[in-house]
Amino acid sequence: MNNDFLNQSVEFIKGVGPSRSKLLNDELNIKTVKDLIDFYPFRYIDRMSFFKINELPLNNSEVQIIGKIKSIKKTKVRYRDRLNCEFYDETGKIDLIWYRGFSWVEESVKVDKEYVVYGKLNWYGNKVSIAHPEIKTKESFERNIPRRLHGIYSSTEKLIAEGVTQKYFVKIIFNLLNSIQAHIKENLSASILKEFSLIDRYQALINIHLPESQELLSQSIRRLKFEELFFNQIGFQLTKNDRIIKLNGFKFEKVGNNLNDFYNKSLPFELTKDQKKVIKEIRNDFRDGKQMNRLLQGDVGSGKTIVSLMVMLIAIDNGYQSSILAPTEILANQHYNSIRELTKDLDLGIELLTGSTKSRDRTRIHRNLKSGKINILIGTHAILEDIVQFNNLGLSVIDEQHRFGVAQRAKLWKKNNPAPHILVMTATPIPRTLAMSIYGDLDVSTIKELPPGRIETKTVHKYDKNRLSVFSFLKKEIKKGRQVYLVYPLINESEKLDYKDLMDGYNSIIREFPRPDYQVSIVHGKMNSKDKDYEMNRFIKKETQILVSTTVIEVGVNVPNASVMVIESAERFGLSQLHQLRGRVGRGNDESYCILMTKDKLSEDSKIRIDTMVKVSDGFKLAEVDLKLRGPGDLLGTKQSGVLKFKLADIIYDFDILNEAKNCAEQILSRDPKLIDKENLPIRYEISTSSNSKNLWRYIS
Ligand code: ADP
Ligand code: MG
Secondary structure: OHHHHHOOEHHHOOOOHHHHHHHHHHHHOOOEHHHHHOOOOOEEEEOOOOOOHHHOOOOOOEEEEEEEEEEEEEEEEOOEEEEEEEEEEOOEEEEEEEOOOOHHHHHHOOOOOEEEEEEEEEEEOOEEEEEOOEEEEHHHHHHHOOOOEEEEOOOOHHHHHOOOOHHHHHHHHHHHHHHOHHHOOOOOOHHHHHHOOOOOHHHHHHHHHOOOOHHHHHHHHHHHHHHHHHHHHHHHHHHHHHHHHOOEOOOOOOOOHHHHHHHHHHOOOOOOHHHHHHHHHHHHHHHOOEOOEEEEEEOOOOOHHHHHHHHHHHHHHOOOEEEEEOOOHHHHHHHHHHHHHHOOOOOOOEEEEOOOOOHHHHHHHHHHHHHOOOOEEEEOHHHHOOOOOOOOEEEEEEEOHHHOOHHHHHHHHOOOOOOOEEEEEEOOOOOHHHHHHHOOOOEEEEEOOOOOOOOOOEEEEEEHHHHHHHHHHHHHHHHOOOEEEEEOOOOOOOOHHHHHHHHHHHHHHHHHOOOOOOOEEEEOOOOOHHHHHHHHHHHHOOOOOEEEEOHHHOOOOOOOOEEEEEEOOHHHOOHHHHHHHHOOOOOOOOOOEEEEEEOOOOOHHHHHHHHHHHHOOOHHHHHHHHHHHOOOOOOOOOOOOOOOOOOOOOOOOOHHHHHHHHHHHHHHHHHOOOOOOHHHHHHHHHHHHOOOOHHHHHHHO
C-alpha cells in the first residue's frame, strides 16, 4: 500500500491538480509522487540565515535581511516611474528598488514595520541595492518560508509562465514530504546505516530538498548516492551469481563455411594481434557451455566491427541467428551497409530494422526472422520489441554500450531459451578497476592496438581569430578530395543559445564555402531521423564535402574519406568527448587532422584539456588523465543516457562510495543470498517494490 501511494499521479498532491500535473509531466517528465520526490534540486539558496547590512558580501549573491522601511519614494527616471524604499537595520541601510508592477508595494508596505527581504545584491561603487526583492512581513515570512536552505529546481519557461515557480516547487515538495513520512520506508539495513554512518532515508529526502544545514545536505547526498550505488551493485551481484550458477548457454563448437570463406576470401586486411586475441576469448566463451556476457572495449577506430562480424559468422555456422543493436539509426544503417559489403560473397540473409522501417518490410522481416531466413538482424531498439521473434537467436551484439542499459540486455536475453550470448562493445576506454566495478557482471576484453598503417591524427589548437587560415586549410583538403566534419557543442540540445551558435556557424560556412563548388550537410538533434539520415548519407556518399553537426555524430560513424575534424568551442567539451570526436577521422590511410577551435581567453582547466588533447592520442591514457583531472564528470558520457545513469552519483567522482557500496553488497549477498534475514528485509522490500529493481525479484523469490 505504501508503494501504491508513491506511484499515484502527482495530480493528487495538494496544490497540484490536473492542469499542473499535465505540465509537470510534459515539461519535466514528472508523473508520480515518487518522481516528484526524486526530482532533486541542482543548487540551493539560503533562507535560513540573515545578513547584517554592514556585513553583506561584496558580490552579487542572494541574501536575506531583516529590517525596517525608512522611506518610500516614487521617482521618475527618463520618464519612467520607479519606486525606491530605504531599508535599514541597526548596522546600515540599503535601497530596495522596483521598476514596474509596484503598486502593491506602495499600497501595502508600511514604514517602521518589520520585514524580511530576499534578493540579489547590486553594488554600485559602495552603494548597494536589491531590485525587485521578495518582501514579506516578519509574520508572513515565519508562516510561509521554511527556515532552511531551499532547493532550486531545473525548470522551463513554460512552467514559470504557468505559475510553476521555484517557490511553488518548494511549497508542494515541503508539504508533501511533511505529510508522507509514514510512506517513506527505509531501504537499507540498520547495520549498513551504522557501518557507513548514513542518515535515514526520510531525513535524507527532506534534507536534499530543504536542508536544515549544509552539514545535513552533505549527509543526505552521501546517503542517497550510497543507496543508488548499493542497489546498482546488488543488481550486478544478483545477475552475476545467477549467470554463474544457472545460465547455460549455447555451445558453438564448429567452425564452418561462412567463417572460413570470409577469412580466406573476403577479409580485407590482416587482423591485428588484439583483434585475434579477442576473437579467441570469445570462441572460448562459445565452447564452455555457459552464456557469454562480454564487454569489448576498444578505442575508436580499433576495429571492433569486424570482430563482431566474425563471431556472428561462427554463430551462423553453428545454426544460430545473430543481431546487432545500435544506438542510432545512422549507426544501424552504417553497420548494415558495411556488413552487407563485407559479406557480399557469402550467402547470408541480412536485414535492417529501425523505427523508420516501412510496415510492409517490417512484416516481411518479422516473418523471415521467425522462419530463420534472416541470419543477421541489424537495428535500433526496434529489435527489442516483443513482436520481434527469432527462430533461434544465438548471439546479440550491442554497439556503444553506454547508450543502453541492463534492461535492454535483459530484453535480449529473453529472445531465446537459453539466453543468447551477448557481446557489448564500447568505444569509451575506461581503467580496468573501474570497468570491473561498473560492469560487475560482464567479462572484459580489450583491444589496445590500432590497425597498422594508421597515421596518427595531427591535433592542433587554433584560436577563433585564426579562423580564416583554418578555412583556407579546409579548402586545400577538400581540393584533394577529402571531407570535413565541423562540430558545434550542443551541450544541452534544448538550449536556444547553443542552437543559435550552430545555425550561425552553418550560415557562415555556407557563405565561406558556396555552391556549386562546395556542398554542405547539416545534422543536429532537432531534426527527425529521416532528414538526419538523408543529410548523413549525402556525406557518406561524398555528395557533400562538409558535414556541420552537433555531437550526434559522436557515436561510431565511419567515413574513412573524412580527414579533418574541426571542433568549435572545443573548450566546452570534456576530454573523452573530444577524443570520441577526433576518432571520427584518421580511419583511412590519409594524413588526418583534428582542429580544436577555442576562444582567445581560456580557463586554466580548459587549457590543460586542450593541451592534453594536442599531446596525447591514446584513449586509455586520456581516460586516466581525465580521471585525475576531473571532479564531477562524465567520463563515460553516461550523464545523458545509459546504463550508468544515476540521479546523484557520479561513478568517477564518487568512486570511493562506489567501492564501499560494492563491497557492502558483496558481503551481504554472500551471507544472505536470497535476502531473507530479518535484518535485510528493508533491502528485500525495496527490490520487490521499486520499478528499477523489479527484474531482480526473480533472483530472490
Ligand atoms: P570501431 O572500433 O571504432 O567500431 P571500426 O570497426 O569502425 O572501429 O573500424 C575502423 C576502421 O578500421 C574501419 O574502416 C575498418 O574497416 C578498419 N579496420 C578494422 N580492422 C582493421 C585491420 N586489422 N586492419 C586495417 N583496417 C582495419
Ligand atoms: Mg564502432
